[in-house]
Amino acid sequence: MRLFATFKNYKAAYLPKDIFSGIVIAAVSIPIAMGYAQIAGLPAVYGLYGSVLPILMFALFSTSRQFIFGVDATPAAIVGGAIASHGFIAESPEAMAYIPMVALFAGLWLILFYFLRADKIVDFISTPVMGGFISGIAVTIILMQVPKLMGSPAGRGELLELSKHIGNALGHINGLSLVMGAGSLLLLILARKYIPKFPMAILVMVLGVLATLFFHVDEKGVTLLAAVEPGLPALRIPRIFQVDLTHAAGRGLMVAVVVMAETGRGGGDGGNLAGGK
Secondary structure, X not given: OOOOHHHOOOOHHHHHHHHHHHHHHHHHHHHHHHHHHHHOOOOHHHHHHHHHHHHHHHHHHOOOOOOXXXXXXXXXHHHHHHHHHHOOOOOOHHHHHHHHHHHHHHHHHHHHHHHHOHHXXXXXXXHHHHHHHHHHHHHHHHHHHHHHHOOOOOOOOOHHHHHHHHHXXXXXXXXXXXXXXXXXXXXHHHHHHHOOOOOHHHHHHHHHHHXXXXXXXXXXXXXXXXXXXXXXXXXXXXXXXXXXXXXXXXXXXXXXXXXXXXXXXXXXOOOOOOOOO
């Protein structure tokens, strides 16, 4: 097996533009992946490593010059809903034991699908059905994040639970958080409409950093991401027998089916740049 096969016939003249493109994509995709990790109930640092290490490994073994690969919102929402249905608190020891098992089962299901050539099933899933499912996931993620705009923690659970979180957040609104969040959304929406080629997401992140450095918004109630510990996270053996394996296998199957369906249709959400799906 040849490693880094895509380097064949690579020209040094490509390097400056490739480096610049990589920096731009990383600047957008890494924060998005960290947000997806939190949606799934994991610490944000897991999104950081999940957005970098798998891509490097895929590039190491891939023979395709064009591939899109990375953390995706839909499985994150499915896993986040799963830990909420169990009553687990995000980032708790119970959640940290359960989520790796869901990932393990999702991988095993995908391997089984490969040998059964189950990808043909995707052809029988109608576009409206898949579109409705993805739209539902998108709405769920939006409702999860609405409390964050008002300075409260993200919501968890299904519609009723998410509505309750939003109602509680309305009673404890941090005005500065709301202005910054709503203003960022407005900038992104306007940029997508009028200057779609401009990397507004990067500018918004830079403005957020400057606001923290010069105006100390964190001292005024604006919550920042937790500090990322230096170095790679320690490897741990999954707590197999401390998890409801039937439930984990079922959620893993849901994740595997969604991944297979989105991949087969070239799907994925717009946030998955470097990749997305």
